[in-house]
Amino acid sequence: MLELKNLTKKFDKRIILDGVNFSIDDGKILCIVGQSGAGKTTLLRCISGLERADAGEILVDGKKFDPVNTKNQDSVIGIVFQEFQLFPHLSALENIMLAPELVLKETKVQAKEQAQDLLEKLSLKDKADLYPYQLSGGQKQRLAIARALAMKPKILCYDEPTSALDPALRDAVKKIIVALKKDGITQIVVTHDMEFAKQIADKILKVEVLKK
Template sequence: MLELKNITKRFGKRIILDNVNLSLEDGKILCVVGQSGAGKTTLLRCVSGLEKPDSGQILVDGKQIDPVSTKNEDSVIGVVFQEFQLFPHLKVLENIMLAPELVLKKSKAEARKQALVLLEKLSLADKADLYPYQLSGGQKQRLAIARALAMKPKILCYDEPTSALDPALRDAVKDLLLGLKSEGMSQIVVTHDMEFAQQIADKILKVEALKK
């Protein structure tokens, strides 16, 4: 279970997050919904360790963690970025293998085996030897999810996973997230799309921009 207690984050004199409290049970989906500038992505970055909160606590299974200083091999939280942040010079298979080899110290054979399983699971098995630029937007997103899953996180976070996707791809993302939920994956989804959130969420957190 993930818990956030009194998370506050400022940029200069502007308060972006003001004593945010939330909890996420194992195997559930939390959607954080709000307009641009409401602090959705900042909250995600604090949870994932990309930003350090000014105050508050982050707990996993009752134990306080500091995602910023947590070693990668001990990290329980994975992130799928809106822009995917794939390595353009690496093939699809290599994108997935890189972190398990470098961070988790897996052998090349072990990392490859796991990567192939993930590609099959996400319907990308025939794309293993392609480069990211040869993939569609939906395929890039699935690759980004496969790369995050390769680190075996306990909680997976997404920043605007349906942004700029057509309805068919939007439904595919919904099915993928619900499929991961059925396997016990806890997920946090930052989105401005309330309809999408209502289709997948066990819990919805609405955030609003604080008055300056």
């Protein structure tokens, strides 16, 4: 279980997150919705360790968890970025292999075998040798998900996974997220799309812009 207790984040003197509390059980999907500027992405960045919260606690399975200083817990939380952030000089296969080799210390053979399995699972098997610029937006999205999954995260976060996708690709992403739930992965999805959230979420957290 992931729990947030009184999480607070400020930028300069502006309060972005003001005592956020929620919990999500293992293997469930939480959607964080709200208008632009309400702090959805900031909340996700605090959970994934890309920003440090100013106050409050994050707990995983009842134990305090610091996502910024994970040490040997690198595979606890993964994130799929809105802009994908793929390495342009690496092929699809190499993008997936890199972190498991560097962080998890997997051998090249282990990392390659896992990467090939993930590419096949996400219908990208024939794209293994292509570079990001040769992929469509939907293919880049699936590759970004595969790269995050390669780190074997307990919790997978997505920042606006459908924002640049047409309806058909939006449906494909929905199917991937629902399928991963069956694998027992806890997922947190930031989205502005309430209809999408209703289709996939076990729980919806609505955040609002704080009044000055």
